[in-house]
Amino acid sequence: VGVQRGDDRPIGVFDSGVGGLTVLRAVRERLPHEHAVYLGDTARVPYGSKSAEVVTRYSLRNAGFLLEQGIKLLVVACNTATAFALPELQHTLKIPVVGVVEPGAAAAAQRTQNGRVGVIGTAGTVSSGAYQRALARLAPQAQVTAQACPLFVPLAEEGWLTGEVPRRVAETYLAPLIQARVDTLVLGCTHYPLLKEVIADVMGPGAQLVDSAEATAEVVAQRLAELGAQGAPESQGAARYFVTDSAERFAEVASRFLGAPIPGAQHVDISSLDPRERSYG
Ligand code: DGL
Numbered sequence: 001v002g003v004q005r006g007d008d009r010p011i012g013v014f015d016s017g018v019g020g021l022t023v024l025r026a027v028r029e030r031l032p033h034e035h036a037v038y039l040g041d042t043a044r045v046p047y048g049s050k051s052a053e054v055v056t057r058y059s060l061r062n063a064g065f066l067l068e069q070g071i072k073l074l075v076v077a078c079n080t081a082t083a084f085a086l087p088e089l090q091h092t093l094k095i096p097v098v099g100v101v102e103p104g105a106a107a108a109a110q111r112t113q114n115g116r117v118g119v120i121g122t123a124g125t126v127s128s129g130a131y132q133r134a135l136a137r138l139a140p141q142a143q144v145t146a147q148a149c150p151l152f153v154p155l156a157e158e159g160w161l162t163g164e165v166p167r168r169v170a171e172t173y174l175a176p177l178i179q180a181r182v183d184t185l186v187l188g189c190t191h192y193p194l195l196k197e198v199i200a201d202v203m204g205p206g207a208q209l210v211d212s213a214e215a216t217a218e219v220v221a222q223r224l225a226e227l228g229a230q231g232a233p234e235s236q237g238a239a240r241y242f243v244t245d246s247a248e249r250f251a252e253v254a255s256r257f258l259g260a261p262i263p264g265a266q267h268v269d270i271s272s273l274d275p276r277e278r279s280y281g
Helices: 021-030 052-068 079-092 101-111 123-128 130-138 152-158 164-179 192-203 212-227 247-258
Strands: 011-015 036-040 073-076 097-099 116-121 143-148 184-188 208-211 239-243
Touching: 011 021, 011 052, 021 036, 021 073, 021 212, 021 247, 036 052, 052 073, 052 079, 052 123, 073 079, 073 212, 079 097, 079 101, 079 116, 079 123, 079 130, 097 101, 097 212, 101 116, 101 130, 101 184, 101 208, 101 212, 116 123, 116 130, 116 164, 123 130, 123 143, 130 143, 143 164, 152 164, 152 192, 164 192, 184 192, 184 212, 192 208, 208 212, 239 247
Parallel strands: 011 036, 011 073, 036 239, 073 097, 116 143, 116 184, 184 208
Antiparallel strands: none
16 A cells, blocks of 8 residues: 555535534544535524425535535534435435434444433434434434424524523423433534533433534544545645625624634525536535
8 A cells, every 4th residue: 555645625514504613623623634614504594493305405505515615525514404414415426425413323322321312403303313213223222212402502502501591491301301311312413512511410410411523523534534535644624614694693603613713704605506406526
């Protein structure tokens, strides 16, 4: 095996909005030599309350835009988009597509001791049954309790992460999971890591929280290695950011998600793209 030149094409990451930046951060920490292009579909967020058909259409458009940026691998950072559109994306695109559901489910399957696993996510993610199916495959003995927590997304976007209101909301949503005595809880939504503190507090010390960002970054690293498509070891990965609504609003909420300002996000109009209709990839 000779020394390979690096593949300097970027990794593409999309989300319905800002939440996927937590996944991007994990990917960049795990793979510091890789370039990345991030697309937040802020004009159409939230995906969590929309139908499978609509979320799939939006996801294909996002993929189409990122393919035009010359990406070598696509990460679907949005749980709802992964839950509804991953098979269609994998079928349509000619590059590898990595979602967040399977890595999160695998991490939970590995960590549970009592076989009682909880999953929280958007209404779409929970109703799709994607986590339930993945866990049935990866941990056939596990008893899975899934709960939609729709109000967590606006709370996280508002930065309303502590105090009476998030606590009451968390207590209400998490009651069935406490009752089911889950020892492992998958944070099946990009926004929930921001509410980790209140979720952990309400769940109590008997439940560990699984955030799929790191597990997903690990899968990305594996896929690139299998393909021999890693960036050159001497290169310093850079990221570019695109959004479909106002770049200013994105910058404001995004810095809360990453804990650091996002330099130079650009607005793009992708409303006419669809890789099924054009020959991308
Ligand atoms: N990104 C979505 C997810 O992870 C949450 C926000 C939304 O509903 O669009 O499911």
